[in-house]
Amino acid sequence: MKKIKTIQRLLLFLTPAMLIAWTIRAQQPVRLAIAGITHGHSDWIYNLKLKGDIEIAGIYERNADRVREFRERYVLPGALFYTDLKQMLDQVKPEGVMAFGPMNEHIEVVRAAAPRGIHVMVEKPLATTYRDAQEITTLAKRYGIKVLTNFETSWYASNQYVRNCFKDGKLGRLRKVLVNDGHEGPWAMNRHFVSWLTDPVKNGGGALTDFGCYGANLMTWLMDGQRPLSVTAVTHQNRPDRYPKVEDEATIILQYPETQCVIQASWSWTFSRKDMEVYGTKGYAIAVDRTTVRTRLDGKLPETTQTLDPRPAPFEDPFAVFAGVIRGTLKQDAHDLYELPVNVTVVEILDAARAAARTGKTIYLKPR
Template identity: 60%
Template sequence: MIQKLRVFLLLLFISTTTFAQQPLRLAVAGLSHGHVGWVFNRKEKKDMELVGIYEPNTQLADKIARQYKLDKKLFYTDLDAMLKATKPQAVSAFGAISEHLAVVKACAPLKVHVMVEKPLATTFKDAQQIAALAQQHGIHVITNFETSWYAGNQYVKQLLDSGRLGPIKKVMVNDGHQGPQEIGCSREFLEILTDPAKNGAGALYDFGCYGANLMTWLLKGKRPLSVTAVTHQNKPNIYPKVDDEATIVLQYASSQCVIQASWNWPFSRKDMEVYGATGYAVAVNDLQVRERLKGQQEKTITLEARPAPFTDPFSVLAQVVSGQLKLEEYDQYGLKVNLLVVEILEAAKTAARTGKTVVLRP
């Protein structure tokens, strides 16, 4: 009897281990987004299997196939046909932000989970439809933000949650770079970023979304009372259709967040300053934090990178789909946070256009 029990437990262990190691069947929808290369450059990791690629632009598809030495059999020019033929468990969307809703509409009825690049959508209406489809069909829709990989941001939030900073009073988030053309974005990606219909706006959406995401995460989903914003075209000769400079002010009952989103920084940056009533912490980058707590001098801390799977969005997606990872209610990847992010961005765009502060509905 004991021997039979041992054999049963061994078989159960092997079965469970095998199931846990099954790679995620992943398909890609769109190739124009500049971050798409990541999915083709992680062949050493075995947690996902690329089963299909949808891209209607055959010239772009050919270019990507050559660049990454991909089998042309993976490519489809019709999204529905690709989903039907390849039967993925999840799809990663790498087209224009305005296309996210169409991807979710195609995937949700098939119970295919979706990961999109930030932000979730270009309009709050689209974001609401995405959330409704996810709920109706029981799928995950997660939004990939680079700042969710940063150990520095996690450390600052731990300080805040532990009470060592005191109640949050002011947050400054600075994001951006010299400009998408200046840093050499591809022609296809540049076409998205500089099209207000496809990207939502310019720097306002491209980098303003980071601050809205971080502040909503820090405050566990709390809504701002109002949104004020100023945008400008410092380089209208390069970016004639969209803003390249944006400042957003989110006002809460007892705190404020200032988001500086720009395509005019002298270098790339993604940093966050959090000021509480009794201390402050500045996430200088992904691994460095400057902090000063009550009764102490300022000090700089160098952190280790976040543990797996949190430095790789595809590993996060694979574990979320398999059930190995359960996202927190107000996770940076999650729908609750990213619905509010899009609402904030839309309010900021309205505020900048009208020159008036937008008061959000309770």
């Protein structure tokens, strides 16, 4: 009752002009800017047919060749593009900025956006180093902004179903999780993307970073943010002729008090895959693809297969998710797949995995 009266008193002080401005802002598209367009996913910006609740106000990119390609492909005016990130943010005044450049530049985007009160969404993973991830968290808290990380597997109805099976007690106590991610290799993708995706500094590694991050993200989410006790990893170069600087094969083992997770990340699969197997003391649930799940519960045979409906709007559209978070119409759990706590742990795991692969030793995580 006190809350209602407080709100009523506040409304009395709002002039009609202020109320109209408030209503108009709520109805207007969310103004977003783009920081970098060399990532292979940057074409989603226009290929996904942006909804009416989003407006692209500016695009920052210093690669002139990529800008030319992008402009010609999507028939865009030159005035939309900038070669200075801070200048763009100051001139177009976006509510949010989405990073589609090299992973090691995510920290620069947050450093520029946070003091200006601009929210950020980056492509996975959050950062190339744990130190950068910690700084991003500090900046986000200091300036009161959201920093989200987009993973394709966040859109999957199958992953949500599997997690619900576990949380509802249908799987019993969690014992083993297998996450398999990757494809045949990025060598045939757009050259601007490949140039930094295969760079150990700009990408933070090869397949270990590119696809190992999916498993780390899903497992940390399943565990409600719990960090593993230890990280073990083995990497290999199957194609040093194509990827001379980074690994194209990685296996990461995360050990928890009662649970083990095996992440198989590869640029050497015979086909693209993003699947997860979750085994407990009562049964198992397998997310085969975006909407297909296989389960065997309470020891019953046969195994059952289901095809689920896709996740409802806005969850299959990362831009709409970002817009909803900015406007406050979408509230996410603190340990959601997009949120900072989970994704800082993801980077910590990847850092440990690189160290484990380099030294041949299991890395034990220190308490925070």
